[in-house]
Amino acid sequence: MKLLPQLFHSSLGKKYIMAITGLGMLAFAAVHLAGNLRLFLGPEVLNSYAHGLHRAEESLWMIRVCLLVLIGLHVSMAVVLTHENRAARPILYERSRLPGASHASRTMIWSGLMVAVFVAYHLLHHSAKAQVSLTGHDFAAFRTTLADGTACHDVFRMVVAGFSQPVVSGFYIVGVGLLSHHLSHGIEAAFQSLGLRNRAWDAAVRRLASGAAWLLFVGYASIPVAVLCGYGREALQ
């Protein structure tokens, strides 16, 4: 039996794809967070890290392409599955209580689509250094010199300038909150869909899922919160 057509045609196969692409993006989110948290080690560390990343242009493109494929598959499968799932119940109940179903599990398509919109905004705002920033700063003009004399983009100042705006910070915190909400169900469901769960491991999988979701939220949200509390202000002088 051909593996690929079977994967894309059966409901279980589509769920495997959802799970694998979801876990792939989760791995990226974790590595990305580890990079972001360098902000707390000061401008020098963050800027040289960002500069190093941009010098590895080829691998960066490979990662971007992989991510695009992951996102494309995850979103398209989600849309197809949601459509099939709705079609399976053409007539709704007058009273429906969905016993046992958590809020996150009932709203995955919506939290997922909102996260997608947030990611698109986030890319425009930071990576593409779009001039249409809410902050009124020209991020591309933020330059600095590293300790070894190389000139590079001042990422530290950009982050501090961006997050000093409560609107930007608030939007970001809501975005990562939605992501965590999505993950609180998504990680557990991914393990289930891949069959990596049994009675003995059930509690551990649940704890891992909610632990990872909380960790990502606290990690990502700590940055705007710290900036709003005054961290890194001196970089703006």
Place this chain on the structure above:
Amino acid sequence: MHLSLRVWRQKSASAPGRFETYEARHVSPDMSLLEALDGVNEDLIASGGDPIAFDSDCREGICGACSVVIDGIPHGSRHGTTACQLHLRHFRDGATITLEPWRARPFPLIKDLVVDRHAFDRIIEAGGYVSVKTGGAPDGNAIPIPKTNVDRAMDAAVCIGCGACVAACKNASAMLFVASKVSHLSLLPQGRVERERRVLAMVRAMDDAGFGGCTVTGSCEAVCPKNIRIDVIARMNREYGRALLKGGSPELAL
């Protein structure tokens, strides 16, 4: 006690349906909900009306025929209980109870609260059996099976095929039902020999019938009258992946 039953009435799949309210007066708390419906039907018949059609057979929670969504929950809100075993003492005196049929595209409505659950039969026909020749009846313990496997297989084998899992799932997914059968048979040595073909064929029949996919909400296990847990679904997902990787085929080898 006295109850008001708001029941979905629909003459046939193509006729329009609506809720009608019936009064069940002087019912005893020791009666089951289906017995209250029997009482309403007797009154309806006596007054020349059309009795409410609903499914039931054993009335002791083992056949899986009864199928009513009670106040938004298939088989009602008591855990591990079929509609036929749901007693009126669990309702407030004077309460209004809303009764609806299972709602899922693969379960077309026949009349009132009765739906056609042949889709489940087609899934069983696809692979829910063991086709090896066993010869004469073997000795009771001739085939050694680990105790945990026996217990797990039994936990899944208690499925009565009622379809409440489908009715409760927001996606009308039949995963809990199919996974119960797949788990039960793949855990035992007699069923193991056909495990790849079985899971591929049963999942294909499930998809073809038009059931939705599993989004792991857990509504199915919350309503299952036999308390089957969604770990059987994880087992089926594992079995399916294994069968795909081994290059199994859903067709019967001729």
